[in-house]
Amino acid sequence: MGEIYVGRTEEFGERDRKIIAQGNMEIGVFCIEGEFFAYENNCVHQGGPACQGKIINKVEEVIHETEKTAHGLKFSETDVHIVCPWHGYEYNVRDGRHPGNKNIRLRPFKVDVKDGEVYVHI
Amino acid sequence: MDSGIEPVKENPVKEITTYTDSRDVLAKARQQADERNFDDVFIADIDAHHTETESWREIITYIDDPVVREQAKEMVFHRSGTPPYGLNGDLALRYQDVGGRIPHQAARSETINEAEIKEAGHRDLVLAKRAYEAMGIDIQVVFPTPMLFLGMHPQFDMEAILGKAYNRWQVENILKKDRKLKTMMFLPFNDPESALETIEEFGDSPGCVGFMVTSVRYKAVHHNHYMKVYRALEERGLPIGFHAGYYWQDPFMMQINRFGSMHALSFVWCNVVHMTNWIMNGLSERFPSLPVVWIESGLAWVPWLMQRLDHTYLMRSSEAPLLKKLPSEYMKEMFYTCQPMETDHPKALELTFEMINAKEQLLYASDWPHYDFDAPSVIWDLPFLDEQSKRNILGQNAKRIFNFER
Numbered sequence: 001m002g003e004i005y006v007g008r009t010e011e012f013g014e015r016d017r018k019i020i021a022q023g024n025m026e027i028g029v030f031c032i033e034g035e036f037f038a039y040e041n042n043c044v045h046q047g048g049p050a051c052q053g054k055i056i057n058k059v060e061e062v063i064h065e066t067e068k069t070a071h072g073l074k075f076s077e078t079d080v081h082i083v084c085p086w087h088g089y090e091y092n093v094r095d096g097r098h099p100g101n102k103n104i105r106l107r108p109f110k111v112d113v114k115d116g117e118v119y120v121h122i
Numbered sequence: 123m124d125s126g127i128e129p130v131k132e133n134p135v136k137e138i139t140t141y142t143d144s145r146d147v148l149a150k151a152r153q154q155a156d157e158r159n160f161d162d163v164f165i166a167d168i169d170a171h172h173t174e175t176e177s178w179r180e181i182i183t184y185i186d187d188p189v190v191r192e193q194a195k196e197m198v199f200h201r202s203g204t205p206p207y208g209l210n211g212d213l214a215l216r217y218q219d220v221g222g223r224i225p226h227q228a229a230r231s232e233t234i235n236e237a238e239i240k241e242a243g244h245r246d247l248v249l250a251k252r253a254y255e256a257m258g259i260d261i262q263v264v265f266p267t268p269m270l271f272l273g274m275h276p277q278f279d280m281e282a283i284l285g286k287a288y289n290r291w292q293v294e295n296i297l298k299k300d301r302k303l304k305t306m307m308f309l310p311f312n313d314p315e316s317a318l319e320t321i322e323e324f325g326d327s328p329g330c331v332g333f334m335v336t337s338v339r340y341k342a343v344h345h346n347h348y349m350k351v352y353r354a355l356e357e358r359g360l361p362i363g364f365h366a367g368y369y370w371q372d373p374f375m376m377q378i379n380r381f382g383s384m385h386a387l388s389f390v391w392c393n394v395v396h397m398t399n400w401i402m403n404g405l406s407e408r409f410p411s412l413p414v415v416w417i418e419s420g421l422a423w424v425p426w427l428m429q430r431l432d433h434t435y436l437m438r439s440s441e442a443p444l445l446k447k448l449p450s451e452y453m454k455e456m457f458y459t460c461q462p463m464e465t466d467h468p469k470a471l472e473l474t475f476e477m478i479n480a481k482e483q484l485l486y487a488s489d490w491p492h493y494d495f496d497a498p499s500v501i502w503d504l505p506f507l508d509e510q511s512k513r514n515i516l517g518q519n520a521k522r523i524f525n526f527e528r
């Protein structure tokens with residue numbers, strides 16, 4: 001158990017990330033709307049580099065509330081996904097979970113921001 | 123003083139894109155290979171791909187027919203914004219990379235310097251080597267990509283014209299230059315005469331370990347005019363492979379709106395039809411020494427079809443009089459590539475392995491660089507296999523049916 005220094009907050013732009021490594025363990029640290037999240041860079045599917053994938057908002061389907069008719073797709077205004085580049089598993093960047101199976105989850109790490117410095121607890 | 127704590131490093135590859143080096147895309151596969159000591163395991167990948175359209179300017183120069191060759195050159199060298207001459211790629215090709223989410227499927231635009239190309243002999247060879255070394259693969263069977271649709275080309279002879287040109291290009295530029303790369307040669311199956319000529323022309327070529335039929339086509343594999351093709355392969359000891367694909371314009375598939383739905387069905391459906399015809403017409407009895415390999419349909423379809431055909435056959439054996447045993451018993455003697463392996467229901471997968479006699483009949487395949495590729499660890503990490511079975515599936519089974527010395 002310990003703390004890894006990741007960098008200063010100002011080194012992160014919006015939707016920016018760092019991939020840090022200690023030995024064989026790699027961790028992706030994400031900055032989304034000023035909040036920081038960290039996950040092991042190890043996809044549940046086949047161990048691919050999930051944290052090095054595209055950051056893109058969740059896709060939603062527009063369904064009429066009463067008629068249940070479909071009216072195309074749109075990007076979510078709130079949910080941001082990180083997509084594993086190997087085969088496309090998507091994970092919510094805020095909780096690390098797959099949208100269709102909550103048990104498929106990237107291993108999360110606690111992130112602390114102290115005096116403008118970002119730390120990950122491992 | 124050494125604190126014993128490993129230093130923290132930053133990986134410069136923040137995001138993997140189409141410009142990322144294959145070795146960085148596959149860094150985790152390399153790590154998996156090291157952790158599992160794959161250097162000590164013979165791994166034969168029976169289905170990988172290159173994007174032949176990136177070399178289309180070269181390939182068309184190998185076209186025999188002078189008029190077609192001239193047309194192709196005119197179009198490829200002088201007309202802008204047009205797709206590669208002669209190909210009839212399915213519209214679904216536009217969706218494979220899930221809107222840019224899976225970059226290695228979209229393109230591999232990584233930097234390769236001139237010295238590397240010169241040393242390897244071709245850009246394709248640099249790309250292939252970067253990937254197979256990362257995954258710990260010793261032998262890799264390479265197939266084209268958009269050419270997998272050629273069986274549906276409206277111009278009857280285009281499949282043979284382009285198929286032969288591609289085979290020639292591949293022998294000269296790929297197979298002779300990297301002896302770890304092999305192929306099952308492209309067989310223009312729509313025209314049995316051309317198929318036979320192709321076997322005669324390429325059967326002894328370096329790196330040719332068999333012949334491949336692209337499964338997307340409306341041609342009955344039991345038609346009498348194919349018997350000479352199967353006999354020629356059987357006599358030469360060369361396996362035949364049916365490489366699956368999709369076809370969104372198939373009347374049934376046209377009801378489907380999402381690429382993934384269509385891909386899930388169509389990639390299996392073509393081989394379901396060919397397998398059914400193969401079995402019920404007794405082709406396994408007629409060509410008992412011809413190894414048949416079913417490529418890229420995954421595995422879940424096999425137990426399903428075994429059950430369907432056994433059930434039917436037992437009630438209607440008069441319709442399949444050549445059979446001396448159950449359809450599933452013939453199917454158990456055939457060969458299957460594993461990818462894309464349906465791993466999400468472990469009990470079903472274990473039963474599938476038992477039903478297809480996987481420890482002797484299953485062949486590892488990566489399908490790299492396509493969106494549903496499987497690294498060798500998918501086989502190695504299966505909890506219900508002993509080590510010998512893993513080694514068989516990863517390479518030893520393939521060694522039994524393919525002559526990799528060729």
Ligand code: FES
Pocket residue numbers: 043044045046047048049050084085086087088089
């Ligand atoms: S390894 Fe991440 S999607 Fe397959």
